[in-house]
Amino acid sequence: MRIAVSACERELISVQPDGGRPEDALAESAERVLPRLRQGVRNRSLYQHVVRAHPPTMRFVEQVIEAGGEVRTLSDLSERMIVCDRTVAFIPASAGRRDEMLAIRDTGVIDFLIGVFERAWLRAAPLEPNPARATxxxxxxxxxxxxxxxxxxxxxxxxxxxxxxxxxxxxxxxxxxxxxxxxxxxxxxxxxxxxxxxxxxxxxxxx
Incomplete structure (x- = not known):
């Protein structure tokens, strides 16, 4: 997954449940994702509303937005998902183990996952680096x-x-x-x- 994200050329989609993310995970994501965004890769990410009150995640979001990414939030996100260039998707390999990701390359399944993402994206609230949005x-x-x-x-x-x-x-x-x-x-x-x-x-x- 790390290699696929680092090699992404056109579009990066991600769903990140479980609230605020650990600072080491955010630093690792910044190292992989921000260079891609600065080179023109489109990025859309979904988080839960709770991250609006989580300073480390908000600092990361500020970097993503400054680099050209888009971030929105919903109250409920069921599973983690990452899609690179609409050619490979990563989802949890098993229930309760979101750290183990399964790579999917079947175009029909990827189209389905993107459809699920798009419907959630339309319902989500845009996230901007403004603490007032938390309430x-x-x-x-x-x-x-x-x-x-x-x-x-x-x-x-x-x-x-x-x-x-x-x-x-x-x-x-x-x-x-x-x-x-x-x-x-x-x-x-x-x-x-x-x-x-x-x-x-x-x-x-x-x-």
Missing amino acids: DPDITSDLQLSIMRLLITGSTDSAIAHRLGVSSRTITEHVRRISRRLNSSSRAQLGYLIATSGVLDEPISQM
Whole structure:
């Protein structure tokens, strides 16, 4: 994967879940990616909203944007993915092991993965080096929508926190606000109310 990224000539697409990345990983990415961007390679990257409050990742993002890259965020990103020049894609080799990547060269599978990326890209919020964006109402609304979707599945606060890259305390507070809004008295009732009230189809104001 490292060789493919370093040799990328036209387009580099990446999806980076799990919140803020370790500084050593960011430094390694900068060493590989930034020279490609400065030579004209188009780069689009998706991160989770939580990185907006993670200084090391934001410093890396600033470098990427200055070099011509584009970065957006969503509350929920399921798996890591890197696509180089639309000729090779890298995805996790097995569940729970995102450090082991499987190379895919089948054009049909790559086209499918890019389609998944494009749909997520359209829903994502552009990330700019501005700390105020961390509390943007649109970001909060997207996070709450993701939490409600996961509540319907019966996920626990800790499981939701892990999936969205935030703390369990943050999830608990959002669940409290959602429960208050829907007048729910129990976790089971809350899931039912979310599923039947139509709230997932409506714009969400600050709760």
